[in-house]
Amino acid sequence: MKYAKTLTDFILEEERNFKEATGSFSLLMLYIEQAAKVIASHVGRSGLVDIIGASGYKNQSNDDVQKLDIFANTALTESIRASKQAGLIASEEMESALITNEKNAKYAVFFDPLDGSSNIDVNISIGTIFSIYRMNERALQKGIKQIAAGYIIYGPSIMFVYTCENKVHGFTYDPSIGSFLLSHENIRTPEKGNIYSINEAYYNTFPQYIQKYVQYAKKTDMKLRYVGSMVSDVHRTLLKGGVFMYPQDTRSPDGKLRLMYEVNPMALIMQNAGGMAVCESSSPLLIQPTHLHERQPLLIGSTQNVKDILSFI
Numbered sequence: 001m002k003y004a005k006t007l008t009d010f011i012l013e014e015e016r017n018f019k020e021a022t023g024s025f026s027l028l029m030l031y032i033e034q035a036a037k038v039i040a041s042h043v044g045r046s047g048l049v050d051i052i053g054a055s056g057y058k059n060q061s062n063d064d065v066q067k068l069d070i071f072a073n074t075a076l077t078e079s080i081r082a083s084k085q086a087g088l089i090a091s092e093e094m095e096s097a098l099i100t101n102e103k104n105a106k107y108a109v110f111f112d113p114l115d116g117s118s119n120i121d122v123n124i125s126i127g128t129i130f131s132i133y134r135m136n137e138r139a140l141q142k143g144i145k146q147i148a149a150g151y152i153i154y155g156p157s158i159m160f161v162y163t164c165e166n167k168v169h170g171f172t173y174d175p176s177i178g179s180f181l182l183s184h185e186n187i188r189t190p191e192k193g194n195i196y197s198i199n200e201a202y203y204n205t206f207p208q209y210i211q212k213y214v215q216y217a218k219k220t221d222m223k224l225r226y227v228g229s230m231v232s233d234v235h236r237t238l239l240k241g242g243v244f245m246y247p248q249d250t251r252s253p254d255g256k257l258r259l260m261y262e263v264n265p266m267a268l269i270m271q272n273a274g275g276m277a278v279c280e281s282s283s284p285l286l287i288q289p290t291h292l293h294e295r296q297p298l299l300i301g302s303t304q305n306v307k308d309i310l311s312f313i
């Protein structure tokens with residue numbers, strides 16, 4: 001039987017490659033992995049809520065179930081706190097950042113606990129996104145300072161994808177043993193793909209260069225795919241190539257996606273897989289965030305496809 005490396009093995013092995021490693025980062029990652037499993041198990045039973053009722057769901061403290069995105073937020077926050085490695089925790093579901101009492105903690109963690117949560121009711125893939133920085137006097141650092149970022153996709157199979165040290169790896173959950181197994185080592189996104197992904201219903205509100213690109217795409221052999229769940233759309237783009245777009249438009253001049261929880265972690269993953277991400281014309285990773293819940297437009301995917309869009313500016 002072939003030995004399959006688990007995410008836990010992998011994280012610990014990576015740690016051994018760093019002479020100065022103290023184990024602190026690995027510990028944080030292992031607690032995030034644990035929270036991902038708890039969230040996955042709840043997401044997997046979300047359709048049963050009307051049948052078995054709220055009492056079918058208990059969290060670790062035995063409280064009754066909350067809305068799934070609030071549950072995911074609590075599960076991640078509690079798990080990251082329990083690791084004692086984070087000095088700052090912030091999420092799309094929290095009004096302000098949580099400063100923990102861990103004085104020597106080295107890391108700051110930002111996350112979107114359940115992205116695309118409007119898709120839960122109709123059994124469409126959703127995800128969790130996280131982003132890790134070193135603690136700094138400045139709570140909001142540029143995306144380029146992320147030391148790791150990742151997402152968990154709750155789809156037909158559950159995957160944990162993360163980037164650290166310029167590499168992107170994917171792990172698929174095996175429920176029979178309760179572990180994520182290395183299934184996609186060193187993911188490289190294709191240089192060019194034939195799928196574009198955008199909510200075309202907003203076409204009339206898009207900036208002109210996006211409208212021109214969409215018109216151009218329709219004249220090529222490109223296909224349109226849009227799940228409306230960013231983790232799913234970006235995951236497909238990462239593996240198959242192409243481009244995902246959530247531009248600014250006249251309804252939302254800054255776009256919809258949040259810089260700290262959605263745009264920056266995905267941009268780092270895509271960049272480290274050899275792809276490209278831009279806000280309008282430059283990398284979101286270079287933006288100095290001005291507030292926690294800041295939004296930014298995003299074009300992300302295969303380098304050639306992103307460049308094609310920029311050529312219409």
Ligand code: AHM
Pocket residue numbers: 092112114115116117118199228229230231233246256
């Ligand atoms: P959310 O964080 O409230 O779930 O919103 C983000 C989601 C993304 O997953 C997705 O790409 C986008 O909203 C879809 O928005 P729209 O319905 O405008 O196309």
Ligand code: MG
Pocket residue numbers: 092112114115116262
């Ligand atoms: Mg979100």
